[in-house]
Amino acid sequence: MKFRNKRNNISSCLINYILQNKFLFGVLLFYSLLMLSIINWGIPNQNHPFAYNMDEWHQLQAVRTTIKNFSPNVSGSSHGTMFHFILTGVYLTPFFVFGAMNPFILNSPVDLLDIQQKLFVILRLNTLIFGILSIFFIAKIAKEYLRINQNITVILFVVTPLWLSLSNYFKYDIALVFWIISSLFYLFKFSSKPSLRNYLIAGVFCSLAVATKISALPILLIYSISYFWFMKKNKWKLNESFWGIILFFGIFLLLGVPDLILGKGDWREFLYSNLVSGSSGYSNILTGFNAWWQYILLKIMPIDFGYGFIIIYVIGISYWLAFFLKSLIKKKFTMFKNEFFLLFCFLVFTASLVPLKLGANGNRLLVLLPFFALLSGVFLQRLKKSLNNLKIVIWIIFILIFVIQFYQSAIMIYIKWLPDVRVLSSKWMKENLAKGTLIGVENIPIYQLLPDVVIKEFYSIDRKFNHSASFSYKVIDASSRSIPSIVVVTGKELDLYYFKKSQKKQLVERLMREGYREKIEFKPFQALYLFSENELNYSVSGLAPISTISVFEKVK
Numbered sequence: 419m420k421f422r423n424k425r426n427n428i429s430s431c432l433i434n435y436i437l438q439n440k441f442l443f444g445v446l447l448f449y450s451l452l453m454l455s456i457i458n459w460g461i462p463n464q465n466h467p468f469a470y471n472m473d474e475w476h477q478l479q480a481v482r483t484t485i486k487n488f489s490p491n492v493s494g495s496s497h498g499t500m501f502h503f504i505l506t507g508v509y510l511t512p513f514f515v516f517g518a519m520n521p522f523i524l525n526s527p528v529d530l531l532d533i534q535q536k537l538f539v540i541l542r543l544n545t546l547i548f549g550i551l552s553i554f555f556i557a558k559i560a561k562e563y564l565r566i567n568q569n570i571t572v573i574l575f576v577v578t579p580l581w582l583s584l585s586n587y588f589k590y591d592i593a594l595v596f597w598i599i600s601s602l603f604y605l606f607k608f609s610s611k612p613s614l615r616n617y618l619i620a621g622v623f624c625s626l627a628v629a630t631k632i633s634a635l636p637i638l639l640i641y642s643i644s645y646f647w648f649m650k651k652n653k654w655k656l657n658e659s660f661w662g663i664i665l666f667f668g669i670f671l672l673l674g675v676p677d678l679i680l681g682k683g684d685w686r687e688f689l690y691s692n693l694v695s696g697s698s699g700y701s702n703i704l705t706g707f708n709a710w711w712q713y714i715l716l717k718i719m720p721i722d723f724g725y726g727f728i729i730i731y732v733i734g735i736s737y738w739l740a741f742f743l744k745s746l747i748k749k750k751f752t753m754f755k756n757e758f759f760l761l762f763c764f765l766v767f768t769a770s771l772v773p774l775k776l777g778a779n780g781n782r783l784l785v786l787l788p789f790f791a792l793l794s795g796v797f798l799q800r801l802k803k804s805l806n807n808l809k810i811v812i813w814i815i816f817i818l819i820f821v822i823q824f825y826q827s828a829i830m831i832y833i834k835w836l837p838d839v840r841v842l843s844s845k846w847m848k849e850n851l852a853k854g855t856l857i858g859v860e861n862i863p864i865y866q867l868l869p870d871v872v873i874k875e876f877y878s879i880d881r882k883f884n885h886s887a888s889f890s891y892k893v894i895d896a897s898s899r900s901i902p903s904i905v906v907v908t909g910k911e912l913d914l915y916y917f918k919k920s921q922k923k924q925l926v927e928r929l930m931r932e933g934y935r936e937k938i939e940f941k942p943f944q945a946l947y948l949f950s951e952n953e954l955n956y957s958v959s960g961l962a963p964i965s966t967i968s969v970f971e972k973v974k
Contacts, residue, residue: 489677629674726823734794780960896924
């Protein structure tokens with residue numbers, strides 16, 4: 419009887435909590451349904467191996483190699499820290515035990531595509547869980563520690579193209595945002611009740627953020643400063659701060675880089691791709707801007723975060739910077755400790771992106787979203803109070819901004835409801851090209867966003883599977899001795915008009931010189947370029963991996 423009463427009380431409390439937060443749970447439901455509606459987009463199926471976003475394939479390989487080799491830092495896998503892949507292995511265990519799937523029976527990317535499809539759906543559900551938790555915790559921070567309307571913050575956080583796009587992939591980016599937000603939550607809990615226990619709890623979550631992805635490393639500085647920021651000066655104890663840092667490093671070493679300690683993985687590729695190749699190449703791109711930071715700030719960030727909300731974000735950050743400087747002069751920080759701490763966190767994470775240069779785009783910008791949403795939410799709340807007489811005008815402006823923002827964000831969902839160019843081009847090739855036609859494609863095919871039929875047949879033939887192929891294939895470039903009469907090129911406008919030099923540009927120029935004509939071109943939904951303006955901006959933004967597909971034919 420006592421157990422039944424206790425269960426009824428829990429159910430009653432849960433129902434009351436949901437009723438008190440109807441908007442939040444409405445957003446969570448809507449967000450979940452959106453992600454479920456596109457959960458099959460671009461994952462391996464009977465028509466193509468690999469995922470459209472190849473990062474997903476590498477992340478799956480990282481899970482497999484972490485379990486088999488105790489390191490994700492091996493060839494063909496997603497390199498970096500291990501915690502997310504360890505946690506994913508734990509998540510997959512019940513599905514494995516009850517026979518829903520087995521990731522270890524996949525011997526080839528073109529093998530058991532029906533099982534791969536099921537596996538990637540399960541993995542994307544993992545991302546959805548982290549997305550739901552992120553929204554829930556950012557709402558709690560807004561309500562409990564910033565004392566503002568959580569609904570505004572939730573809107574500023576969720577309705578962004580970058581968030582909605584990345585929520586549809588099995589990658590560690592959404593999980594990283596959750597660990598950053600949960601770290602902030604427990605740091606603010608330490609702020610409200612400063613104690614060694616709360617500081618150590620916050621340290622656990624901060625460490626797990628870095629163990630998920632090394633790009634969260636700035637949180638070590640944030641965690642170190644938080645003790646002295648939130649603890650009263652007369653209660654500072656250096657040994658408490660010391661134990662927090664020791665705990666941080668202990669968890670990071672145990673769950674983040676145990677392979678590095680044991681010499682199990684090769685970190686050279688990870689360091690090179692993030693610190694060298696990812697930050698180079700701006701001098702070869704025709705962006706119209708003199709400096710990479712101007713291009714990222716004025717073009718890429720509005721595409722990733724939305725033209726509507728980026729205005730609010732910039733005004734909100736500017737407001738808090740000015741307010742902080744004013745408080746610094748007057749030496750009054752006590753009333754806005756949490757807000758100024760958030761501003762400090764934002765500046766630290768922003769500074770960490772600078773070494774990446776042009777690589778500071780797409781998923782790497784996502785770490786700024788929680789700070790944008792929270793600081794802008796507080797700014798709007800204060801604006802509303804100070805301009806109460808202009809409430810109607812403010813609401814009209816905000817609604818107009820939201821309409822623009824919603825449309826730009828909705829495109830990221832809508833394009834995944836439409837037939838993809840890789841599907842349409844495959845159908846056309848089967849209907850219009852003779853069986854056995856030799857087709858020229860660029861290297862490396864899996865990264866070229868080629869038609870489904872090309873990817874499936876190329877890798878089936880390459881791995882000597884008993885596959886009845888419609889066509890045969892030859893990897894070519896501008897220096898190839900001979901080029902087949904049919905060539906498939908993807909994203910030609912990008913290289914022709916926005917790159918000073920590239921192999922694709924040289925190839926297309928050679929095709930034109932040698933009498934090839936573009937037989938047909940398959941273009942993505944043109945609304946993609948409504949806000950990004952051109953293929954270069956859209957490509958650099960790092961949103962959905964979609965490109966034009968052109969079929970060239972040599973004129974006889």
